[in-house]
Amino acid sequence: xxxxxxxxxxxxxxxxxxxxxxxxxxxxxxxxxxxxxxxxxxxxxxxxxxxxxxxxxxxxxxxxxxxxxxxxxxxxxxxxxxxxxxxxxxxxxxxxxxxxxxxxxxxxxxxxxxxxxxxxxxxxxxxxxxxxxxxxxxxxxxxxxxxxxxxxxxxxxxxxxxxxxxxxxxxxxxxxxxxxxxxxxxxxxxxxxxxxxxxxxxxxxxxxxxxxxxxxxxxxxxxxxxxxxxxxxxxxxxxxxxxxxxxxxxxxxxxxxxxxxxxxxxxxxxxxxxxxxxxxxxxxxxxxxxxxxxxxxxxxxxxxxxxxxxxxxxxxxxxxxxxxxxxxxxxxxxxxxxxxxxxxxxxxxxxxxxxxxxxxxxxxxxxxxxxxxxxxxxxxxxxxxxxxxxxxxxxx
Amino acid sequence: xxxxxxxxxxxxxxxxxxxxxxxxxxxxxxxxxxxxxxxxxxxxxxxxxxxxxxxxxxxxxxxxxxxxxxxxxxxxxxxxxxxxxxxxxxxxxxxxxxxxxxxxxxxxxxxxxxxxxxxxxxxxxxxxxxxxxxxxxxxxxxxxxxxxxxxxxxxxxxxxxxxxxxxxxxxxxxxxxxxxxxxxxxxxxxxxxxxxxxxxxxxxxxxxxxxxxxxxxxxxxxxxxxxxxxxxxxxxxxxxxxxxxxxxxxxxxxxxxxxxxxxxxxxxxxxxxxxxxxxxxxxxxxxxxxxxxxxxxxxxxxxxxxxxxxxxxxxxxxxxxxxxxxxxxxxxxxxxxxxxxxxxxxxxxxxxxxxxxxxxxxxxxxxxxxxxxxxxxxxxxxxxxxxxxxxxxxxxxxxxxxxxxxxxxxxxxxxxxxxxxxxxxxxxxxxxxxxxxxxxxxxxxxxxxxxxxxxxxxxxxxx
Numbered sequence: 005x006x007x008x009x010x011x012x013x014x015x016x017x018x019x020x021x022x023x024x025x026x027x028x029x030x031x032x033x034x035x036x037x038x039x040x041x042x043x044x045x046x047x048x049x050x051x052x053x054x055x056x057x058x059x060x061x062x063x064x065x066x067x068x069x070x071x072x073x074x075x076x077x078x079x080x081x082x083x084x085x086x087x088x089x090x091x092x093x094x095x096x097x098x099x100x101x102x103x104x105x106x107x108x109x110x111x112x113x114x115x116x117x118x119x120x121x122x123x124x125x126x127x128x129x130x131x132x133x134x135x136x137x138x139x140x141x142x143x144x145x146x147x148x149x150x151x152x153x154x155x156x157x158x159x160x161x162x163x164x165x166x167x168x169x170x171x172x173x174x175x176x177x178x179x180x181x182x183x184x185x186x187x188x189x190x191x192x193x194x195x196x197x198x199x200x201x202x203x204x205x206x207x208x209x210x211x212x213x214x215x216x217x218x219x220x221x222x223x224x225x226x227x228x229x230x231x232x233x234x235x236x237x238x239x240x241x242x243x244x245x246x247x248x249x250x251x252x253x254x255x256x257x258x259x260x261x262x263x264x265x266x267x268x269x270x271x272x273x274x275x276x277x278x279x280x281x282x283x284x285x286x287x288x289x290x291x292x293x294x295x296x297x298x299x300x301x302x303x304x305x306x307x308x309x310x311x312x313x314x315x316x317x318x319x320x321x322x323x324x325x326x327x328x329x330x331x332x333x334x335x336x337x338x339x340x341x342x343x344x345x346x347x348x349x350x351x352x353x354x355x356x357x358x359x360x361x362x363x364x365x366x367x368x369x370x371x372x373x374x375x376x377x378x379x380x381x382x383x384x385x386x387x388x389x390x391x392x393x394x395x396x397x398x399x400x
Numbered sequence: 401x402x403x404x405x406x407x408x409x410x411x412x413x414x415x416x417x418x419x420x421x422x423x424x425x426x427x428x429x430x431x432x433x434x435x436x437x438x439x440x441x442x443x444x445x446x447x448x449x450x451x452x453x454x455x456x457x458x459x460x461x462x463x464x465x466x467x468x469x470x471x472x473x474x475x476x477x478x479x480x481x482x483x484x485x486x487x488x489x490x491x492x493x494x495x496x497x498x499x500x501x502x503x504x505x506x507x508x509x510x511x512x513x514x515x516x517x518x519x520x521x522x523x524x525x526x527x528x529x530x531x532x533x534x535x536x537x538x539x540x541x542x543x544x545x546x547x548x549x550x551x552x553x554x555x556x557x558x559x560x561x562x563x564x565x566x567x568x569x570x571x572x573x574x575x576x577x578x579x580x581x582x583x584x585x586x587x588x589x590x591x592x593x594x595x596x597x598x599x600x601x602x603x604x605x606x607x608x609x610x611x612x613x614x615x616x617x618x619x620x621x622x623x624x625x626x627x628x629x630x631x632x633x634x635x636x637x638x639x640x641x642x643x644x645x646x647x648x649x650x651x652x653x654x655x656x657x658x659x660x661x662x663x664x665x666x667x668x669x670x671x672x673x674x675x676x677x678x679x680x681x682x683x684x685x686x687x688x689x690x691x692x693x694x695x696x697x698x699x700x701x702x703x704x705x706x707x708x709x710x711x712x713x714x715x716x717x718x719x720x721x722x723x724x725x726x727x728x729x730x731x732x733x734x735x736x737x738x739x740x741x742x743x744x745x746x747x748x749x750x751x752x753x754x755x756x757x758x759x760x761x762x763x764x765x766x767x768x769x770x771x772x773x774x775x776x777x778x779x780x781x782x783x784x785x786x787x788x789x790x791x792x793x794x795x796x797x798x799x800x801x802x803x804x805x806x807x808x809x810x811x812x813x814x815x816x817x818x819x820x821x822x823x824x825x826x827x828x829x830x831x832x833x834x835x836x837x838x839x840x841x842x843x844x845x846x847x848x849x850x851x852x853x854x855x856x857x858x859x860x861x862x863x
Contacts, residue, residue, distance in 0.1 A: 041486070050488045056457035057469045133433075253491035253523055379458040381433050 008034055011036030011101055012270040037102055040271045047240075047263040048095060048249045048275050049394030051248065055093050056086050056379075060247045062093075062233055062277075070232045071225070077230050079288055090222055091379055094278045094368055096186070098195045099154040099270055100262055106183035107161050108321065108331065110292055110358075117174035124149075125169060130374055132368045133384045134165050138366035139333075141290065145360025150290055150331060152183070155386045164391030170387045181331065184324035185305070187312050190368070192234060192276045197320070203274055205234040206315040214338045222285045230277045239267035239275045244291055280373065281318075282364050289341045292358040293330040304329055307351060316344060328358075336361055403627045404493055406603040406634050410534045414600070414608040416503035418590050419451045419548050420479035420708040424471055426493050428454030428462045429487035432684045435508075435554050436484045437462070439542075446558055447549035453478065471496035479503045482552055483537075487511040490818075491524055491825075498531040507538035508553060510789035514539060514659060522773070525598040533703055534739055540595030541550075541571025546588060547614055553593070558625045560839075562587010563616030563698035565609035567602065569594050569623045574802070577691065585830075585838040589614035605631035610638040617698035619690065621644045624664055628675045635679035641697040641861050642681035676778045683858055689853055696854035702862030705785035706730060707738045708855060709778045710759035711746075713766040714792025716824055718759035720848035721788065728856045734758050739783040749773040764794040772818040779813040786819040788855055790848065791833065793826035803833035807840040817857045823851045 009019040009032065011034055038044045051061040059082035064075035071082075085091050088311060101105060126140050129151060138151035143344040155161050161180070170178045185196035193204040212227040224288040236242050240263045245256035266272050281288060295304060316339040321331040334344055341359075348357050365373050420764050423443065427436035440454055440463050453476075454462035457469040471481060471493065481497045483490055486508050497505045505528065521538065528535040536543070542553010546561040555574075557672060559566075560725040568574035571593045580586050591610060594606060602620055609618045618640055625631055625646075635642045649669035658664060677682040680791030682697070684690035708725075710732065712718045726730050735743040735758040743756045749770040755761040760778075762770050772787070778787045789806055793799050804826070810820050822837050822844040826829035830846065837844035845851040 046488055049486060053485065053489050054457075055491070251492040252488040252519055254488060316462050380429065382431055382433070 008035040011270070017250060018309045022294075034101075034103065036209065036270065038049075038270055039268055040093060040097065044262040044266040045261045045273060046252075046254065046268070047243050047245065047248055048273065050252045050254075050259075051243050051275075052093055052095075053085045054251055055082070057083075058247065058251060059083055059086070060297060061243055061251070063224075063236065063241055063244050064312075066236055066241060067232050067245065069230050070235075073225060077225075077360075080225055081229055085222065085226055085230075088221055089280055089283045089375075090226070090380055091280060091317060092368065092371060092373075094190070094276060094371060096189055096192075096194055096274045096276070096333070096369060097154075098272045100195075104154035104156050105158075106152060106154050106186060106321075107158070108150060108181040108323070110147045110165065110181060110328070111149040111151070111170075112146070112176040112178075113174050115174045121174040122266045125172060126220040128169060130372075132168075133382045134386070136370045136383050139288070139362040140364040140366065141360035141362050142287075145290075146358035147292060147360050148360070150292075150360075151366070152181075152317065153383070157386055157391075160389060160391040162392075166387075170382065172222060178329050181321070181326045181328055182183040185308055185320050185322035186389075187308055188317060189319050190278045191277060191318050193312065194274065195271060196272065198309055201312060201321060202271070203239060205276075206229065206317070207234075207279070208315050211316075211335070211338050215284065215286070215335070218284065222284060230279060234276050237303070239273070240264040242275050242277075254297055278368055280365075282373065283352060286338070287336040287342040288333040288362045289336045289344075290331065290333045290360050290362055292344065292360075293327050293332065293354055294327055294356040294358075295329040295351075295353045296355045299329070303353060305354065314344075314347070316385075333362070355365040401522060401598060401626065402418065403601055403603065403630045404608045406601075408507040409609045410600055410604045411535045413504050414604065415801065416542060417506060417592070418481040418545050419550065420503070422453065422476070422478050422480055423448070423450060423480045423552065424453040424455050424468075424474060424478045425446050425539075426455040426471065426481060426483045427779045428456050428459075428467065430456070430459050430462050433598075438554060439482060439508075439552065440465070442553075442555065443734075446551040448551070449549065450479075459668055460778060471500050474500065477501075480552070481505045482542075483507045483509060485509060487517065487520070487538070491520075491527070491552050493863040494524060494528060494533065494535070494821055498527075498533050502533065504534045504536065505803045506536045506540070506543070506656070508540055508542065508551070508595075509537070510539045511597070512538050519596050523537075527555065528599050535599035536592070536597075537595040538598060540593035541574055542775065543590070543592035545590040545614075546735055549589075559583050559591060560585050561614075561621045562589065562838075563614070564588045564694050565605075565612065565615040565618050566591040566621075566694075566795065567594065567605045567609070567619065568592070568621035569597065570621055571595070571623075573621050573687070576687075580691060584649065585835045587692060587698070587838065597626065598836075601627050601630060603627060603634035606631070606634040606638055606642065610634075610640055611660045616640060617694055618642045619694040619698075620644045621690070622672075623628075623648050624658075625672070626664075632675060632679045635681050641682055642679065642695060642712075643690060643694045643857075644679075645687065646676065646677050673717040682860060688850065692843075692854045693857040695838070696819070696821060696858055697861060699838075699841045699843050700821070701817045702860055702861045703786045703819050703858040704817075705857065706733065706859065707736065707783055707785040708732060709738065709742070709781075709784050709786075710788040710790065711758050711762060711771070711774045711778060712772075712790035712792065712823075713762055713764050713797060714790060714825075715761055715792040717792055717825055717848045718761055721759060721790070721823070721852050724858070728852065730856050732758050735760060739781045742777060742781040742784065745777050746774055749777070760789075764792065765796055766799055767796070768801040768805045771802045772809060775806060775809040776813070778814060778847075779818060784818065786849060786855065788821050788823070790823040790825070790851075791830065793824075793829055795843075799824065799826070799829040799833050801843075803836045805844060806837060810840065810842050819855070821845070821851045821855055821858075823848050 251254035429436040544551040
């Protein structure tokens with residue numbers, strides 16, 4: 005074996021000088037890649053298994069320091085919020101490092117779609133383990149679904165997912181939207197935000213106050229706790245390593261050192277507390293933005309960076325090789341949706357903005373959000389699969 | 401971790417591992433593709449009669465059963481805690497198990513000593529020992545008993561009921577034995593995978609099996625012996641025969657055994673020869689031999705002398721048997737030397753071209769009457785110590801009829817305490833006959849060598 009180029013180090017730049025494109029990870033074999041069950045991320049895995057009954061795995065000392073809320077009160081509030089499904093400890097993984105692409109797709113249904121057809125299709129999306137994240141829109145919007153998954157093989161997306169539903173009578177169109185930059189998800193800036201904007205939590209205090217004022221299951225203190233943890237200086241500060249050690253028997257300092265490396269240096273994972281907006285009766289307004297075809301790539305990236313500075317957005321995806329260029333969303337009733345739409349249309353490069361409203365999220369990065377199987381984390385990895393082969397067997 | 405002898409509290413508690421009144425399945429998932437879901441589903445599907453408590457902090461219900469966030473939330477007595485969650489969660493679960501006074505913990509989870517986390521495994525083991533909570537595993541597939549419709553683990557089938565206690569360090573080989581049991585009616589009293597055997601060791605299961613009234617033979621698959629002293633003591637104490645197969649003695653096998661069940665084998669294979677011999681156990685070298693000998697020792701009494709009479713309708717099976725008996729150091733004796741009277745009497749059951757030598761060839765035309773008569777004569781002769789029958793399926797052989805006749809004879813002569821084995825070499829009807837014979841307690845085999853090996857093992861047990 006010749007030289008190895010380690011992802012997450014200056015060797016990646018060296019790679020690009022040699023090969024003129026970015027290194028693409030290949031699962032856990034690529035130098036620098038950290039597998040989801042590796043020792044470096046064991047802190048997250050322990051916390052993910054215990055926070056439901058042991059919220060003290062979260063950094064309650066940080067909460068006390070920043071908000072004055074005593075650990076015991078924070079603990080009780082987190083327990084209650086979990087039981088009421090208001091939040092979930094989740095992670096975003098830098099899947100491109102592991103060799104996956106993020107493929108999303110928007111679906112438009114025909115106007116004469118019957119309620120039964122619509123319900124049946126939505127349940128199909130809910131149950132499909134190859135869809136890792138997905139949003140259902142209300143009827144009457146410009147599109148009906150925004151779904152996505154991380155896959156390694158575009159044919160697997162076509163044969164394994166899209167072909168399974170796109171020929172239904174009720175489907176008007178399906179637009180595949182490969183993600184070029186994952187800028188923000190669940191109000192937390194992601195791996196493709198500019199380096200100094202990485203992991204910024206963007207739910208503002210004003211927005212938190214407006215959500216609390218709705219009195220739908222969370223108050224300002226609750227949102228303070230979640231916000232403080234999401235604003236922790238490092239993703240590694242989300243946890244209490246002594247608590248993790250008590251539960252697991254593993255060495256706290258080593259767990260912390262490992263996890264700091266994974267989230268701050270290797271940047272393979274962003275842990276965060278997800279606000280389950282649907283459980284609060286909130287909706288998200290989605291904006292699917294197209295740019296004129298002659299917009300240069302750098303300009304699309306610049307627009308993405310400009311939109312990232314707007315804290316009103318909960319999600320920001322930059323798309324490539326598709327009809328659309330951006331998918332953004334904001335909380336309806338919390339932010340001024342019309343003002344956001346006007347802002348988007350103020351860009352001379354913007355050709356069209358499609359709008360739809362989502363009252364329900366199917367899954368959040370493999371974690372199911374439906375009542376029946378809440379937080380069951382399921383995803384069918386396509387690494388070793390050839391869905392086209394499976395499809396041909398089904399035909400026979 | 402090492403023990404010097406079987407610990408009485410562990411042996412006493414093992415009944416809760418194999419016949420628990422209640423089981424908490426920690427990691428019981430709602431999702432049908434996940435192992436934690438399968439454990440609950442299999443328990444229900446196979447008809448477990450006790451109470452199942454799924455434990456899952458994310459679920460209110462699993463497979464229609466109320467789920468509990470933690471063991472402590474159950475609030476009722478729990479005999480067995482079955483753990484199917486990642487390694488880093490196990491410590492907390494064991495603490496909960498101690499707190500609720502569970503009788504025994506079974507940890508299916510992998511990723512302990514076998515991947516270099518020996519310290520964590522040892523710390524958990526020490527914790528369990530301090531609190532007298534027997535821990536089976538980690539890194540195991542499960543356990544069960546066909547008598548109690550109990551199948552706990554990641555095991556797709558139950559064996560047929562019978563006399564063999566199958567104690568295996570390897571889950572895969574345990575599953576292989578269970579599959580064989582279903583297909584070929586290798587009857588078992590109970591089965592257990594021990595995995596890394598961090599705490600509960602072979603010795604304790606040997607002593608439990610020795611007390612178990614359904615068990616007649618203790619069969620052990622070993623990848624490594626952490627506590628040879630305890631193993632020897634328990635085997636010697638046992639009133640029932642022990643069959644052991646020890647693997648991982650080859651150069652690369654030593655490494656494979658560590659990666660599989662964290663078994664360390666610094667000693668050569670000769671060492672295990674000595675240990676198993678000192679334990680007065682039968683050492684099988686190959687998997688098939690392990691199963692065959694277990695079957696024979698489980699169903700049949702020891703062979704008290706060398707006078708084995710073989711009755712067959714096929715000369716080929718006879719010759720294969722003669723050669724193999726001699727190869728194994730127990731050559732067949734001619735019938736006239738065993739019992740001149742029997743040689744004369746048995747003539748009545750064969751045509752003139754038959755051979756009363758030994759093997760006694762009652763010829764390819766032999767029917768049910770000839771077989772039955774020859775078997776009866778052989779059993780009733782006081783000089784005969786054991787009988788080996790063979791069926792060769794000629795066009796005129798009623799294979800199933802002969803098998804039924806063999807069962808009839810066996811039942812009427814069982815009190816004589818002479819072992820009876822059968823060979824049925826042939827196609828589908830022979831396999832059916834084998835199952836029929838085994839169901840009646842007669843070890844039957846597809847090849848002559850298997851049966852002869854088993855008969856020689858019975859002789860070793862009889863010495």
